[in-house]
Amino acid sequence: MAYKKKEKIALMLYYDYKDQFEELTDQQLRQLIYAMIEFDKNDRVIELDQVVKMAFIPIKRRLKLDKEEWIAKCNINSENGKKSHKKNELTTVNDRQQTLTDLTDKEKERDKDIEKDKDRECENKFSHIGDFVAPTLADILSYSQSLDFADEEYCEKFYNHYESVGWVNGMGQQIKNWKLVFNNWLKKDKKQDEMQIDTSRRLG
Structure with a gap:
């Protein structure tokens, strides 16, 4: 059984030693602690007086078990370390190359997924009919603000209506200029x- 003494740098000190320690004088206690260290570190039993020797017997037994x-x-x-080292040695250059190849393939797949997500985002943002690119709600709001007409609910109503019919007019023809259609609305x-206001005035 391989054992390097220099590797062990401490010994266990148990709470139940306290009862034995309390029966000793300070000098005897120093003697006991020194005996514990010598036995644990150097496998050496030193000469002790009778009282200290009696106190040391159960402690020595536990030190030996520890x-x-x-x-x-x-x-x-040590055995686990050797097994781990052997396992690492069995990893060949081809294994490492395969690992790198797998990582590269995963990166390519990830890039493809990113591109697909971008395409889907574009499809959701714009509806293409021929060369026509449908506006987003943000486009309509921005245009309405340029006309000093910032009614978000009205713009959303316009957007939802034409988005639902595929951006075609009442004749089923493709809308070419959505801004013109918005102005007509x-x-x-x-x-x-104005007609309702005029009617209300006449009735009033």
């Missing part, structure tokens, strides 16, 4: 509002 357990644990760790609704 050392055997520590040595066994060291051997297990505004004029038509403005005219209707």
Whole structure:
């Protein structure tokens, strides 16, 4: 059983030693602690007076068990280290190359997925009919603001209507200029509002 003494740098000190320690004088306690260290570190039993010797007997037994357990644990760790090293040595250049190839393939797949996501985003943002590119709601809001008409609900109503019919007019023909259609909507609704106001005045 391989054991390197220099590797062990501490010993266990248990709480139940306290009862034995309290029966000793300070000088005897120093003697006992020195005996514990010498036995654990150097496997050497030093001369002790009768009282200290009696106190040391159960402690020595436990120190011996602790050392055997520590040595066994060291051997297990050593074996595990050797197995791990052998496993690493078995990894060939081809294995490493295959790993790199797999990583490259995964990166390519990831790039393809990113491109697909971008394409889907574009498809959701724009509806293509021939050369016509349908506006987004943001486009319509921006244009309405340029006309000093910032009615978000009205713009959303316009957008939802033509988005649902595929951006075609009442004749089923493709819309070529959505801004013109938006202007016509505004004029038509403005005219209707004026007529309603006029009617209300007459009735009033």
